[in-house]
Structures are given as structure tokens and as C-alpha cells.
Amino acid sequence: MSPDALIAHFVGASALILVAAHAAGWAARKLGQPYIVGQLTAGIALGPSLLGHTAPGVYEALFPEEIGTALTGFAQFSLVVFLFAVGYELDLKLLGDRARTAVTVALASFLVPMAVGSGAALLFWDRLRALGMPRDPSVPMVVFAGIALSVTAVPVLTAIVRENGLARTVPGVVAVSAAGLLDVVCWTVLAGALMENGGDHALGWPWRAVIAAGFVAVILLAARPLLRLLLRRTHMEASLRMALLIGFALGSAWVTHSLGLHVIFGALLAGVVAPREPDGTLDPDLLRPLHDVSSLLLPFFFVISGQAVALNGMGATGWVAVLVVTALAAVTKIGSGHAAARLGGLDRHDARTVGILMSARGLTELIALNAGLQAGLLSERLYSVLVFMALATTLLTQPLLLLTRRLAERESGRPDDAAGPPAPAPGQDGTRTAPVADLG
Numbered sequence: 001m002s003p004d005a006l007i008a009h010f011v012g013a014s015a016l017i018l019v020a021a022h023a024a025g026w027a028a029r030k031l032g033q034p035y036i037v038g039q040l041t042a043g044i045a046l047g048p049s050l051l052g053h054t055a056p057g058v059y060e061a062l063f064p065e066e067i068g069t070a071l072t073g074f075a076q077f078s079l080v081v082f083l084f085a086v087g088y089e090l091d092l093k094l095l096g097d098r099a100r101t102a103v104t105v106a107l108a109s110f111l112v113p114m115a116v117g118s119g120a121a122l123l124f125w126d127r128l129r130a131l132g133m134p135r136d137p138s139v140p141m142v143v144f145a146g147i148a149l150s151v152t153a154v155p156v157l158t159a160i161v162r163e164n165g166l167a168r169t170v171p172g173v174v175a176v177s178a179a180g181l182l183d184v185v186c187w188t189v190l191a192g193a194l195m196e197n198g199g200d201h202a203l204g205w206p207w208r209a210v211i212a213a214g215f216v217a218v219i220l221l222a223a224r225p226l227l228r229l230l231l232r233r234t235h236m237e238a239s240l241r242m243a244l245l246i247g248f249a250l251g252s253a254w255v256t257h258s259l260g261l262h263v264i265f266g267a268l269l270a271g272v273v274a275p276r277e278p279d280g281t282l283d284p285d286l287l288r289p290l291h292d293v294s295s296l297l298l299p300f301f302f303v304i305s306g307q308a309v310a311l312n313g314m315g316a317t318g319w320v321a322v323l324v325v326t327a328l329a330a331v332t333k334i335g336s337g338h339a340a341a342r343l344g345g346l347d348r349h350d351a352r353t354v355g356i357l358m359s360a361r362g363l364t365e366l367i368a369l370n371a372g373l374q375a376g377l378l379s380e381r382l383y384s385v386l387v388f389m390a391l392a393t394t395l396l397t398q399p400l401l402l403l404t405r406r407l408a409e410r411e412s413g414r415p416d417d418a419a420g421p422p423a424p425a426p427g428q429d430g431t432r433t434a435p436v437a438d439l440g
Contacts, residue, residue, distance in 0.1 A: 006066055006067060009061075009062075009064055009066070009067050010067045010070050010071075012062065013062050013063055013067060013071070014074075014300075016046070016062060017046065017071075017299050017300060017303050018296070018299055020042045020045075020046060020299075021038075021039045021042045021043065021299030021302055021303070022039070022299065023038075023042075024038035024039055024041055024042035024045075025038040025039045025042075026038070028041070032398055033394075033395060033398065034156050034159060034160070034362060034394060036156060036302075036362050036363050036366075036394065037391060037394060037395060039298070039299055039302045040302050040305065040306060040366065040387075040391060041391075042299070042302065042303075042306075043299070043302035043303040043304075043305055043306025043307070044306035044309050044311070045306070046062075046063075046303055046306060046307075047303070047306040047307040047308075047309060048307060049309055049310060049311035050311065053311075063307075071300055071303065071304060072304055074297060074300040075300040075301040075303075075304040076263055077250075077297065078293075078294055078297035078298045078300055078301050079263065079264060079267065079298075079301055079367065080246075080249050080250055080253045080263055080264075080266075080267040081246060081249070081267075081290060081293050081294045081297070082267075082294035082298060082363075083264050083267035083268045083271065083367070084245070084246065084249040084267045084268075084270055084271040084274070084290065085271060085287065085290040085291060085294060086154065086155065086268065086271060087267065087268040087269065087270065087271020087272040087274070088271040088272070088274050088282065088286070088287070088290070089271075089282060089287070099177075100344060101174050101340075101341065101344030101345065101346065102173075102174050102177035102178040102181065102344075103178075103181060104340045104341075104343060104344050105174060105175070105178035105337055105340040105341055105344065105354060105358065106177075106178040106179070106181035106182045106185065107185075107340070108336040108337065108339065108340035109150070109152065109178065109182055109333060109336050109337050109340070109358045110150050110182055110185050110186065111336075112332050112335070112336035113146065113149035113150040113328075113329070113332040113333055113336065114146035114147065114149070114150045114189075115146065116146075116149060116328055116332045117145045117146035117147070117148060117149035117150065117328070117332075118142050118143060118145055118146035120145070120328060121137065121141070121142050121145035121146075122137065122142060125137050127317070127321070128382060130317050131317065131318060131321060131379055131381040131382045131385065132379030132380060132381045132382060133378075133379050133382060139193075140193040140194070140375075140377055141377050143189065143192075143193040144190070144193050144372050144377040144378070147186055147189060147190050147193065147368060147372075148365070148368065148369065148372070148386050148389075149325075149328060149329050149332060149333075150182070150186055151182075151186050151361055151364050151365045151368055152178075152179045152182050152183070152333070152358050152359070152360060152361065152364070153179075153360055153361050153362035153363055153364035153365060153394070154176070154179045154180055154183055154364065155362065155363060155364070156360050156361075156362035156363065156364075156394060157175060157176060157179050157357055157358075157360045157362075158176055160357065160360060160397055160398065160401070161175065161176055161357065164398075164401055166353070166357075169350075170346060170350055171341070171346065171350040171351075171353040171354045171357070172357075174341065174344070174346070174350075174354050175337075175353070175354045175357035175358060178337075178354070178358065179357075179358065182358075183364070186368070187264075187265065187268060190368060190371065190372075191212075191265050192209075193377070194371065194375050194377075195209055195212065195259070211259060212256070212259050215255055215256075215259070216269065219252065219269055219270070219273055220273060223248070223270075223273045224273045224274070224275050227244075227245070227248065227273075227274065227275050228275040230244070231244070231275060238285040238286070238289075241285070241286060242285075242286060242289050242290075245270075245274055245286065246290075248270050248274075249266070249267050249270035249271065251266075251270075252266035252267065252269055252270040253265075253266035253267045253270070254266065256269070264367055264371060274286075298363075301366075301370075302366075304370075305366050305369075305370055305387065308370075308373060308380060308383055308384075309383070309384045309387055309388075310380045310381055310384050311384070314381065314384060314385075318381055318384065318385055321382075321385045322385050322388045322389060322392070325385055325386065325389045326388070326389045326392045326393060329359070329361075329389050329393050330359050330392075330393055330396060333355065333358050333359035333393075334352075334355040334356055334358070334359050334400075335355065336355070336358075337351075337354050337355035337356075337357070337358035337359070338351045338352055338354065338355030339351075339355075341354040341355065349404065349407070349408040349411075352404045352407075353401065353404055356397060356400045356401055356404060357397070357401075359393050359396070359397060359400075360393065360394055360397045361389075361390045361393050361394055362390065362394045365386075365390040366387065366390060369383055369386050369387060369390070
């Protein structure tokens with residue numbers, strides 16, 4: 001295929017991806033579901049399992065193998081920008097007076113699903129072999145099985161909290177704060193699993209761990225002061241400041257990828273150390289274009305993720321695995337979050353709300369699964385099972401919140417006030433209101 005033909009194919013495929021994904025996201029939001037549900041559904045529909053199976057000629061014409069690298073590159077770029085924004089917005093000061101409760105919820109929501117996921121993987125490994133996993137499990141594979149059940153998606157949780165008027169309530173603050181802490185723990189453990197897995201890397205994992213620790217130390221100690229000095233002394237325009245920080249995020253992502261990790265770790269780290277305003281607030285001139293770029297390009301990631309979903313190869317074993325894994329994922333998250341919130345002093349209704357919120361997964365889960373698939377910690381069939389688990393737990397969050405609200409009304413004999421006031425207008429409650437919050 002000539003270069004001109006490749007470019008034409010890529011442009012046409014990009015147009016289809018953007019229109020289909022955003023239209024599906026809009027439809028999902030109209031149905032009361034997060035944007036991600038529609039976008040990932042569109043990605044799966046445009047993949048080989050549906051479009052490729054029902055109209056193979058059309059699929060080959062739209063997505064020839066030659067443009068796969070370009071699509072993957074756009075997907076990785078969108079991930080770097082998105083996770084840079086996530087790291088930039090990460091603010092553990094939300095803990096406030098509920099710090100102990102949030103820490104308790106975060107630890108319980110990590111340890112219980114982690115133990116259940118890893119234990120179930122060891123106990124039922126023979127069944128997982130039917131889904132394409134190797135004969136003997138490695139330590140990183142078992143650890144990753146636990147991580148897959150432990151993840152909570154901070155962006156989608158934030159959007160759900162805001163849309164349900166929970167942003168100023170105790171369960172809303174506790175859930176968002178605990179999810180932020182949980183993110184840090186999960187990404188750290190995932191980094192360790194990927195580093196130990198190693199793959200074909202020339203350096204052994206101990207050396208790479210030492211180099212990675214040195215890189216993190218340099219970034220944490222030197223990057224923010226240097227960036228702040230450069231940005232303030234030069235008085236850069238917003239566009240140049242944006243270019244500098246995204247370049248910094250891409251460079252950091254390249255380093256972590258070179259160490260055998262995923263680009264996601266470098267992007268998150270770059271966002272965490274990016275300088276804030278003098279009063280500690282986020283720079284709106286930086287945040288707004290970050291949200292715009294990531295919102296525009298993330299559909300490429302959804303299509304790449306959807307193309308790896310093997311619907312045709314699921315079989316009865318795969319669909320049974322989806323049901324079992326979804327049940328484990330929901331019960332362990334909701335149960336551990338509820339119990340920890342009760343121990344932290346929350347009443348029954350607020351504790352139930354916290355547990356349900358902690359079960360939301362969304363884009364964060366997909367990013368972790370994609371990293372595991374690329375590292376060889378998952379087979380394509382098990383990856384498909386876990387993608388459907390992520391979708392199911394995300395879909396269940398809103399109905400379960402409505403159910404617990406009705407239970408509270410029935411128990412009190414009056415409309416539930418514990419859910420807080422009606423959702424405030426965008427920007428009035430200090431929560432994130434940009435499109436990226438609805439994606440993850």
C-alpha cells in the first residue's frame with residue numbers, strides 16, 4: 001500500500017473512531033451511564049469480534065494492519081496526556097478530618113480484593129488455563145489477578161459523586177479520598193509486578209528497580225523546582241507552557257517504558273510533580289487544554305482496547321468466568337468498603353454508599369488491563385473477561401446507588417437526606433467538571 005493510501009486510510013479510520021466513540025458516549029450519558037461505557041462499547045463494535053466478524057471486508061478496508069502502529073501510537077499519546085492530568089489533579093488534601101476513615105477504606109478496598117483475586121487465581125488456575133493462561137502461574141500473574149479486582153477509577157467515581165449530589169457529603173468525600181490513596185497503592189504494586197515480569201529486557205529486575213527508584217527520586221526532588229523556576233522566569237504563553245509540560249510527561253513516560261514499565265507510570269509521575277499555582281490551586285489554563293486533548297484522543301485507546309476483546313473466543317467457560325469474576329469484584333469491593341467505613345464511624349447508609357462507590361472501575365481498570373496484556377500477564381481471553389467485568393461493575397454503580405437510597409428512605413420513613421443536596425452547578429463545589437472526569 002502506498003504512503004498516500006495509508007494516510008487516506010488512517011484519516012478515514014480516525015474520523016470513524018472519533019464520531020462513533022463520542023456518539024456512543026453521548027448516548028450512554030443520556031441513559032444515565034458514564035461516558036466510558038458508550039465509548040468502550042463503540043470500540044468493541046469496531047473491533048474484529050463484531051465489525052470484523054459481520055463485515056470482514058469493511059473491517060479490513062477501514063482498519064488494515066498497516067495503520068495499526070499509528071492507531072496504537074495515538075492511543076499511547078492520549079493515555080500519557082490523560083494520566084498526566086490525573087496526576088496533576090491528584091490532591092490528597094481532600095482527606096481533611098476524615099483522614100483515618102479514608103485510609104481505612106483505601107487499605108480494606110485494596111487488601112481484601114487483592115487477597116481474593118490472587119487466591120482465586122491460584123485456586124482455579126486449571127480453569128484459567130482454559131482461557132489461554134500458561135500451565136504454571138508466575139508471581140507477577142498471580143499479583144496482577146489481585147490488582148485486577150482492587151482497582152477503583154477515580155475519574156469515573158468523581159463524576160458519579162458529582163452527578164448524584166454527593167460531593168459535599170461525608171460518603172462522597174471519603175470515597176474520593178480513599179480512591180485517590182488506593183490509586184497510589186495499586187499503581188505502585190502494578191509497577192512492581194511489571195518490573196519483576198521483565199520480559200526480554202536486557203537488565204534484570206533488581207537493576208531496573210534501582211534505576212527506577214533513582215529516577216523517581218530525581219523527579220520528585222528536582223523536577224518541580226526546576227519547572228517552576230523555568231515557567232515563572234520565562235513568563236511563557238499558555239500554549240508554550242502546555243507544550244513544555246506535555247513534553248516533560250512524554251519524556252518521563254519514555255523513561256519508565258525503557259525500564260520495562262508502562263508509559264502510564266511516567267505520565268502519572270510527571271503529573272504529580274507538575275507545579276501548581278502559588279496558592280496550591282490547579283492552573284485552569286493548563287487543565288482545560290489537557291482535558292480537551294485527552295477527551296478528543298481517548299477514543300483511539302478504546303478502539304485499541306476493544307480490538308483485543310475476543311468475543312468469538314469466549315465460549316461458555318469465558319462467560320461463566322465473567323459472571324464469577326464480576327460477582328467477586330463487586331462483593332469484595334462493596335463489602336470491604338462498607339465494613340471499613342462502618343469501622344470509621346459512618347452510619348449504615350453512608351457506609352453502603354462508600355462501598356458501592358469504591359466498586360466503580362472504568363478507564364483506570366482498562367489502562368491496568370492493557371498494561372497487563374502488553375506485558376504478557378494476561379491471555380487475550382482472560383483480558384476479554386476482565387474488560388467485561390470492568391464494564392459490568394461500572395454499569396452497576398448507578399443502579400446500586402439508587403437502591404441504597406431507596407433502602408434509606410424505607411428505613412427512615414421519609415425521603416433520604418443523607419445523599420446530600422442536589423448536584424451543584426459545574427464548578428461550584430470544587431470538584432472536577434471537565435470532560436476527562438466523565439471518561440474514566
